[in-house]
Amino acid sequence: MVIARRWICLVLLFVSCCSLPTATAADGTLQVANLRCEYLTDPLGIDVLHPRLSWQVQAIDADQRGLKQTTYQLLVATSPELLTPETADLWNSGKVCSPQTQLVEYEGEPLASDTVCYWKVRVTDREGKLSDWSEPARWSMGPQADEWSAKWIGAVAGESDGHSWDPWLRKHVTLTSPAERAELHVASVGYHELYVNGQKVDDSLLEPAVSNHRKRARYVTYDIASLLVEGDNVIGLWLGTSWAAYPLYQSDDKPSLPIVAAQGTVHCQDESTVAITTDASWKIHPSGNRLLGSWMFRNFGGEHQSPTLHIPEWNRVDYDDHDWSAATVYEPQLMVSAEMVERNRAVKTIQAIEIQQVADNEYRADMGVNFAGTLQLDLTGTPGSIIEILSSEYPAEALTHNLRSEVIVDAQGHATFRSRFNYHSGRWITLRGVTSAPQLEDIRGELVRTDFARSGQFRCSDPLLNQIYDTTNWTLENLALGGYLVDCPQRERMGYGGDGHATINTTLMNYNVGAFYTKWNQDWHDTQDDDGFLPHTAPTFWGGGGPGWSGFCVTLPWEVYQQYGDLRILEQSWPVIERWLAFLDAHSENDMLLEYHVDRNGTAPQWSFLADWLWPGSQGIEELDERLFFNSCYWIYNLQTAASIADQLGHEQAAAKYRARADEVRRAVHAKYYDADDHSYSRGMQAPMALALVVDLPPESERPLVWKRLEREIVEVREGHIHAGITGGAMLFKLLMENGRDDLIAMMTSKTDYPSWGHMLDEGATTIWECWEDPVGRRHSALHSSYLYVGAWPLRSLAGITPGEQAGFAEFTLRPAFVPQLDWVEASYDAPTGTIRSAWRRADGKRTLSIEVPANTMAEIYLPTTGEITEGKKPLNNIEDYLEVETADDSTTIYVESGKYEFSWAE
Known part of the structure; x- marks a missing residue:
């Protein structure tokens, strides 16, 4: 409340400052930097009609104190030359008396697709002194869903779609003069690469971001003007099967092959325009690349690459495509929207550190670190033979999680493999069929992920804690390919909500992820059924969980709001939250949840009502009574959070309703499950005890006693070790951080024996494991999201x-x-x-x-x-x-x- 009083005083200050005479920019104490539109720097092809603009104000003199922005002025125009207060043709906000710098909503002229918007901002300080104008930034508008006219095209569907060659598509485009401006919007089911006149348009990889292809496809916008020439041009698209073959995305209106729809306009210097649109006139031909595997649990496979089928000039103007086929047109019922998240890019190169011969014509490369991303291999072999490329997380096994690729050796005895539409995950690479030892420089990898920027940095006097922090963030980066966080990049590639709980605060504190979580939030909305049910992963559907997984639909927008002040994400999420809470209410009795088994085939999946998961020594699902307790508590957590969201949205009745419902459930759960003699719930285990305290389950008179019981469980029973899993561990850390019990977390993070993060590192882990135990014996992942909640503690608490x-x-x-x-x-x-x-x-x-x-x-x-x-x-x-x-x-x-x-x- 003290800070709130300060803000009231500052409002009065802003009112008074708005009446001050404005001094010249040279007198100002502030400068404006880091302009962003919808969290992104200079985004192309957005489809938000009222985008939000953000900036930072910085002190010109870093030693000066008490600097405030009291007004701002925004200019938006269709060209840089028009960015003046007198000529801005889209918006001149005028002098706005406000300290706001984040997510200021555009309120100018209506924005049409194919419009480029240039903008800049200046501010005044508390003395009324003007800053200089910022450097101009820009964004461009892509088509709305109802403006999408391109046809979906691809290869002819067959009986073995999942093993068909990834196709090339090409189209001639003639320009009467050089291009002045040209953007092409490309939506695909499956990955794509875009080429113009033989050149790949940009450095993005494995695009687009993953979407629920039962409902949505996202288009990526490319600036192609600099690659176009006057006269004849060729637009080329290389499609990769990938998510097009994912079994849970299949529908009768589209094949299990990659398909693409692209449209755009070229604005020429002679003021003519040329439309580029996919349709049946595009030519198609198989490439020498195809998927290995089924793109499903434990079989995401890799790629088969055949140089004998590759045509180097396939995307060039002078290539003769007369024997290519016409593309097949499809009519999938998909919503098309803009991809408004950072692209997937290679952010770090990884070099092999050791190569050993393990058998005749077989070598094993140690990359030094577990990672997910692309491989670049230069090898030798017998002409016409196949070299197998096997990925492994375990030091003594050639292949784990069925990730493998293969390349055919060319007539000269060379084999060049470049990951294109799939990715490796592991530390070791086994090469079978190689006739001479590769050199270290012949084996390279790249970490590929959504290219959000790093925001948090931490160092301390304890080398172990530094190593835990660094390894946690390295692990997280390897889980962020495709615009959502996967549980693991090799076996499942699923966007679990429970794992989302385990990672969200670490991600928010260490990376700039406003756009990333906005995209993932939309994925959760896209997976919801009409009755409010949500699967346990989004956008991927498959996988087990319970309310703590599906209920991430409430937690995600709330955490993003607190971090970024984003009210719109709460507004967009509110209908989903209401339907989800209605679903839980419909599956309750006597103010407690019932075990529900729901899936789309009407069967009862084994993994649909999990509570905590993968605590030390766990062998599977807990007893039903313990799951009922944990999930009923989590229901309270969802209700509490929803009430806070309702407060921010001004929904007073809903806030009161959800708080009252939380009180009813709280009383019922405590009455049934509280052990008054032991002052505990669920045998005093850390995760359920922590969740009980997070949701205020114990009455006020019992709360100190429950706290003491939890403390005893940590310090005495577990001797300072953590004894929690994914969702439960996230709740344990939330409780301890918010209540200043960093002494207990410090005990857990200083341990080097089992179970602990230090134990993993002592065992040679370079990424955080899926389970506290060595993953080899349990066939688990050695690169996983399970325990990444530790990465928020250094910044938020220490x-x-x-x-x-x-x-x-x-x-x-x-x-x-x-x-x-x-x-x-x-x-x-x-x-x-x-x-x-x-x-x-x-x-x-x-x-x-x-x-x-x-x-x-x-x-x-x-x-x-x-x-x-x-x-x-x-x-x-x-x-x-x-x-x-x-x-x-x-x-x-x-x-x-x-x-x-x-x-x-x-x-």
């Missing part, structure tokens, strides 16, 4: 950087946890509003906290002392630099505006 009452980090909290295991911490977080820094150390009986608060924000700082505090080596009594200082029984709270500060006090 550095203390957390969102405040006002969502989106316009104000935030800095409450570092000074755990005794550490001597120092250094961290930063590139928040939507600017870079926050937090660093502390203890030495010579003193503690020092150095922080940096970005311009236009304020921070609430908690120090664990009521003794003498200095700031900048001066006593903390100069109130001019602080909004307020408060003391409590054991702490001091300081409210500050932007700037750099250094606080010191005696331990």
Whole structure:
């Protein structure tokens, strides 16, 4: 509430500043940077009619404190030359009295498809002094769903679609003068690559992002103007089977082959226009590339590549395609929308570190690290023979999870393999059929993922914790291919909601993922049935789970809102949330959930009502009574979160209804499951106990006793080890972080014996495992999302950087946890509003906290002392630099505006 009072004061400040005379830009204290549209930098082909614009204001003098934006002015125009207050032809916002820099909704002229929008912004500081205009940014508008006129085309469907050759498509386009502007929008079921006159258009890979192809296809927009020439041109498309063959995406209106629809307009310098549209006039021919495997659980396979079938000039103007066939036209009932998320790209090259011969003509390469991505191999073999390429996560096995590729050796005895429409996952690569030893430089890999930027950084005095943090983030990056987070990239590639719980706070604190989660949120909406049921994965349907998996449809938008202040994601999610909660209510009795078994074939799947999953030593599903307890508690969590969302949306009656329903369920579950003698639920196990406390299950009089029982479970029964799984572990860390019990987390993260993250690392893991035990014996994944919730703790607790009452980090909290295991911490977080820094150390009986608060924000700082505090080596009594200082029984709270500060006090 203190911060809220500060905001009331600042509103009065903004009103008064709006009446100040405006000084020239040269006098200003602020500069504007990092312009983004819908979270993206200069996005092409968006289909949001009222896009949101964001920027950061930065101090020109980094040592100056208390800097605020009091007004902004936005200009949007159809060309850079028109970006002046007098000529902006799309929008001139005028001077807006507001500190807002994030997600400002466009309110200009209606935006038509194929429009390029250039924009810039300037601001005034609290003295009314103007900044310079920002550098211009841009976005372009793609077609709306009802403007999509391109035909879906592909190869003729046959009996063995899943093993058909990935097709080439080409079309001649004639221009009467050079291209001035040209964007092509390409939607595909299955992956695609776009070529113009023999050149691949950009460096993106494995596009588009994965969608629910029962309902939606997303188009990717490419700028092709620079590759077009006056006269004859050829547009080429290479399609990859991939998700087109996924069994759960099959429907009668489309084949299990890749299909594509593309359209765009070329604007020429002579003011003529040329339309490019896929239809039956496009030519098609099989390539020398095809899928191995069925693109399903344990059989995502790889690729077969045949150089004898490859035609290097297939996408060039001078190639004679007279013997190619006409493309087949299909009419799938798919909604087409823009792909508004960062592209998949290779972000890191990985080189083999060791190659060993394991048998005649068989070699095994160690890549040094477990990773998911593409392979680039240059090999030798007997002409016409097949070289097998086997991927493995386990050191003693050639093949795991059935990931394998193959390449035919050419007539000269060479074999060049380049991953194109599938990807490797593992650390070791076995090559069979190779006639001479490859060199280290002949075997390369690339980590491929959605190319969102890194936002969080952390280091501390404990090498083990640094290694856990780095390995957690490396693991997470290997799970982010395709615009959603998979559980594992080799065996399932499913977007589990339970695993979403385990990863979301780590992802939000370490990466800029507003667009990423907005896309994944839409995937959850696309999978919901009319009765409100949601599968346990999105957009992929397959896989087991329970309310803690499907209920991610409530958690995801709420966490994104708190991190980015995005009200629109709450608005878009609200109907889905209401239907989901109605579904749970319909499957309850006496204010507790019933076990429900639902799938689309009317059968009762074994894995449909899971609670926590993969806790230490777990062999499968818990007893029904324990699952009923856990899932009923999770229902309360969904109700509580939905009530908070309703508050933000102004739905007062819904908020009251969901809180009242949560109270009813809370009373019933506590009455049935509470062991009053032991002050516990579910035998005192960490995960259900934590969830019970998160949802306020114990009455107030019992809550301290339940806390003590949980503490005893961690410290004494489990000797400081974690004993929780995926969803339960996420809830355990949520509880401990939000209640300042970092001492308990510090115990867990310092362990090196089983079960612990340190144990995995001591066993040689380079990525976090699926289970606490060695995955080899259990045939589990060695690269998995299960326990990645640990990656949020260093930033949110040890550095203390957390969102405040006002969502989106316009104000935030800095409450570092000074755990005794550490001597120092250094961290930063590139928040939507600017870079926050937090660093502390203890030495010579003193503690020092150095922080940096970005311009236009304020921070609430908690120090664990009521003794003498200095700031900048001066006593903390100069109130001019602080909004307020408060003391409590054991702490001091300081409210500050932007700037750099250094606080010191005696331990």
